[in-house]
Amino acid sequence: MADLDLPARQGFTPDAPSAALPGEIPLTLTINGERRELHVRPWTTLLDLLREDLHLYGTKKGCDHGQCGACTVLVDGQRINSCLALAVSKDGCEVTTVEGLAAPDGALHPMQEAFIEHDAFQCGYCTPGQICSAVGLVQEGHARTPDEIREQMSGNICRCGAYTNIVDAIEDVLAKETAK
Amino acid sequence: MNRFSYARPGSVADAVREVGSSPAAKVLAGGTNLVDLMKYNVERPAHLVDVTRLPGLKEIEETGEGGLRIGALVSNSDVAYDPRVQERYPLLSSAILAGATAQLRNAATTGGNLLQRTRCYYFYDAATPCNKRAPGTGCPAKTGVNRIHAILGTSEHCIATHPSDMAVAMAALEAVIHASGPNGEREIPIAEFHRLPGDTPERDTNLGADEVVTAVTLPTPRFATNYTYLKLRDRLSYAFALVSVAAAFDMEGGTVREARIALGGVAHKPWRVPEAEAMLKGVVPERGAFAMVAERILQGAQGYGGNSFKIELARLAIIRALSQAAAGTPQSQTDKRIQ
Numbered sequence: 001m002a003d004l005d006l007p008a009r010q011g012f013t014p015d016a017p018s019a020a021l022p023g024e025i026p027l028t029l030t031i032n033g034e035r036r037e038l039h040v041r042p043w044t045t046l047l048d049l050l051r052e053d054l055h056l057y058g059t060k061k062g063c064d065h066g067q068c069g070a071c072t073v074l075v076d077g078q079r080i081n082s083c084l085a086l087a088v089s090k091d092g093c094e095v096t097t098v099e100g101l102a103a104p105d106g107a108l109h110p111m112q113e114a115f116i117e118h119d120a121f122q123c124g125y126c127t128p129g130q131i132c133s134a135v136g137l138v139q140e141g142h143a144r145t146p147d148e149i150r151e152q153m154s155g156n157i158c159r160c161g162a163y164t165n166i167v168d169a170i171e172d173v174l175a176k177e178t179a180k
Numbered sequence: 181m182n183r184f185s186y187a188r189p190g191s192v193a194d195a196v197r198e199v200g201s202s203p204a205a206k207v208l209a210g211g212t213n214l215v216d217l218m219k220y221n222v223e224r225p226a227h228l229v230d231v232t233r234l235p236g237l238k239e240i241e242e243t244g245e246g247g248l249r250i251g252a253l254v255s256n257s258d259v260a261y262d263p264r265v266q267e268r269y270p271l272l273s274s275a276i277l278a279g280a281t282a283q284l285r286n287a288a289t290t291g292g293n294l295l296q297r298t299r300c301y302y303f304y305d306a307a308t309p310c311n312k313r314a315p316g317t318g319c320p321a322k323t324g325v326n327r328i329h330a331i332l333g334t335s336e337h338c339i340a341t342h343p344s345d346m347a348v349a350m351a352a353l354e355a356v357i358h359a360s361g362p363n364g365e366r367e368i369p370i371a372e373f374h375r376l377p378g379d380t381p382e383r384d385t386n387l388g389a390d391e392v393v394t395a396v397t398l399p400t401p402r403f404a405t406n407y408t409y410l411k412l413r414d415r416l417s418y419a420f421a422l423v424s425v426a427a428a429f430d431m432e433g434g435t436v437r438e439a440r441i442a443l444g445g446v447a448h449k450p451w452r453v454p455e456a457e458a459m460l461k462g463v464v465p466e467r468g469a470f471a472m473v474a475e476r477i478l479q480g481a482q483g484y485g486g487n488s489f490k491i492e493l494a495r496l497a498i499i500r501a502l503s504q505a506a507a508g509t510p511q512s513q514t515d516k517r518i519q
Contacts, residue, residue, distance in 0.1 A: 025186060042186035042228065045215070065216050072283055078257075080287040084215045088186060089208060089230050133283065140282070142261065151514045154417035155281025 027091050031056070032100025040087045047071045047082040050097060058098035058128045062157070069156030072129040072136070073097050079136030081155070098128035101135065110176065111135050114169035122160035130156045134170045138177060146171060181218045188230040192237075192360050192394060198229040200362060200390035207231055207392060209253060210287040212280075213296040221306045222297075222313055237291075237394060240264065246400040249358075252291030252393045256280070256346065259290060268401035270510065271428055274409040275349035277513045281418050291393035294347055294357065294373065297384060298340035298448075299420055301325060311337045312381040319381075326486040328420065331494070332478070333447040338381030339484060342374055342449050343420045349409060351450035352426040352442040355398050361391035370396075374449030381448075403428035403440060408504035408511045411444070412497055416516045421445035423494045425501035429465065436460045441477065441502070446494055453477045465506035467499060474498040 024039035031054065040049055047064075050056045050073070059082060062070030066081040073082045074096040101109035111134050114120070121127045133156045137143055143152040149170050150163075158166065189195040199205050206225035208214055209232060217223040231237075237251035240262050248268065250259055259265055260276035276285065288296075302308045302320045309317035321329055321339050329339045350370050357368045374385050387393065406429035413419040424444035430437045439460040443451040456476040463469050474495045481491045500518065504511055509519060 023183075042184065043181045043218075065219065066212060066284060069281070069283060078286045079283050081212070081283045084212050084284075084287065086208065086211060086215060086228075086230075088188075089211065089232050091188075136286075137282065140257075145514075147514050151417055152282050155283045 025088050027088055029087075029090060029092075030094040032096060038087075042086065042088050044087045045083055046073070046075075046085040046087045046090055046095070049087040050082065050095075056097050056099055059132075060125055060128055062126070062129070067157070068126070068129075069133055070126050070129040072133045072156065074132055074136055077136075077139060079133050096132070098132055101131065109135065110173050111138070111169070114172045115166070118165045118169040118172065119162075120165040120169040121158075121162050126156060126158045126160075130158065130166055134166075134173070137170065138173060143170075144174065149174075182221065182224040184225050185227045186230065187227065188233055190233065190235075192234055192392060195229055195231050195234055195392050196360055196362060196390065198227070199392055202227045203389065205229055207291075207295075209289040209292040210255070211292075212284050212288045213292060217297060217304075220304055222304060231392065243397055248398045250290050250396045250398070252358075252395055253289050256285040256288045256290070256293055257282070259346075260285065268404055269349075269353060269398055270404055271407040271409055271426055272346065272349040272353060272398070274407075274510060274513055275345040275411075275424075275426060278409055278411040278421075278424070279345035290346075290396055293344055294350075294393065294396070295385065295387070296342075296344060299328065299343045300340040301328075303340060312340055312377070312384075315380075315382045322484055326484045328422065328445070329484060329487045330447045331481045331483055331487060331490050332443075332451050333376045333449070334482065334484075335377045335379065335381070337379055338377035338448070340377065340381065340448060341445055342384070342447070343445075344450075345409070345411060345421065345424060345444060347374070348424055348442045348444035348450045349426045350396065350398075351452055352428055352440040353398055353403065354440075355396050357387075357393060358395040358397065359387055359391040360394050361388055365394070366391075367397075370450070371452065377448045384448075402430040402438070406431055406505045406508050408501050408509075409513075410497055410501040410504060410511045410518070411513075412493060423490055423497045425494075425497045426450075427498075427501040427505040429460075429505050434464050436463050436465055439473075439502075441473070441498065443477065443494060443498070446481075446490060451477070453479075460502075465502065467503065470499045470502040471495075473502065 027038045060070035062068035064083045066084040071083040143149045187198045204226035208230045237253040241249045260273045302310045330341045355370045411424040421444045426442045428440045439457045
């Protein structure tokens with residue numbers, strides 16, 4: 001989205017507190033465990049905030065219309081399409097992106113491990129959305145069988161067609177969760 | 181996306197005031213439809229009223245008559261997986277799970293689902309005429325690509341369908357929509373909530389421009405055993421219905437005490453024909469009777485070329501759905517094979 005009528009945000013560093021530009025609204029988000037005091041224009045989507053302002057490029061923009069799932073993130077633990085969420089409407093929420101799934105010591109999330117183990121990607125563009133969506137699926141607890149996994153993952157498209165391995169990876173994580 | 185001012189009212193009364201403050205104000209809840217339409221420049225609100233923080237609209241509560249009151253901000257997921265909804269209104273749960281994706285159901289709200297707009301290609305494409313988007317410009321769908329369009333209740337001005345699955349189940353269950361406006365609260369039976377296009381296709385519902393949906397109530401449950409939601413579409417998941425049927429029987433012994441049948445994907449609103457439902461009253465449910473009911477429901481159905489197949493599809497879908505409901509074997513929304 002080109003904001004032609006407002007000054008460009010040159011030299012913005014993601015770690016600095018964001019100063020308000022005209023038309024911006026204060027917003028507090030906890031992103032990957034870190035509380036951030038931000039200012040956004042009301043038409044900025046959560047996806048654009050993450051990528052363009054906070055330089056968290058793991059979350060991908062695919063269709064930008066909620067059809068492909070590449071932008072899936074967890075908000076207050078629930079997977080949603082960040083392209084269809086206006087950032088201002090998520091004030092006070094906790095956001096987890098693919099960058100926030102690994103442990104502080106860098107140990108990968110079990111879903112990330114499973115995607116590697118099962119070769120559940122080819123080009124990788126849909127992968128952050130697939131993984132965030134799959135983490136949400138496990139937390140929701142409504143899928144057990146491969147058919148249920150496929151149905152519950154229908155919001156994530158993989159143009160390379162890695163679906164069978166994606167289902168295997170998720171099934172693996174679900175089996176380990178159940179065994180715990 | 182156009183520029184707009186933004187308000188986040190803290191009470192329903194403030195929200196009603198904000199919505200009434202400008203004719204170009206829009207309510208933002210889950211955003212799954214509105215934000216999408218704003219990106220296409222189909223919706224261009226001057227003022228956005230974010231209702232997501234309104235207190236008291238995120239609960240599912242008992243009504244005291246065995247029914248449930250679903251707050252307007254309860255997500256589609258939270259309705260579908262609520263144990264009380266699953267037990268008393270499995271038809272509603274099934275219909276919701278037949279629609280959209282997990283991500284969308286997590287974000288989309290009950291009120292927003294009712295108020296979602298058509299997926300007519302021409303409505304979405306701001307470069308084409310559309311009487312719903314730009315009244316008076318014409319309806320290219322009538323003679324254009326109209327595979328997904330309506331076969332019942334159309335007008336010369338619009339042949340769009342209402343895309344919701346949830347609303348179809350709610351129509352069969354005779355849900356009541358609660359709205360708050362400048363003059364207080366009012367209740368709108370779902371049959372009177374959505375409109376037929378007539379000569380004002382720009383109006384999808386009878387909700388006032390200064391009213392806010394606050395809740396949906398479901399009456400005393402009677403359709404938890406013999407029901408089904410059968411959805412036919414171009415993909416097995418994440419596609420809007422070409423035709424869907426919500427069917428439910430209240431049985432007494434082996435005969436039907438009351439039948440409910442609502443169709444999705446065929447009209448500008450969930451389509452019910454009470455006279456057709458009455459034909460099954462006191463009847464032992466069987467295919468011959470279902471076929472007559474299907475004929476009655478589809479009386480006057482009209483195709484526009486690309487969607488003409490829907491008339492026969494709907495006829496068969498009604499018969500199949502009534503068979504599933506009578507047998508107590510509802511359509512699975514996971515294993516999509518139709519039994």
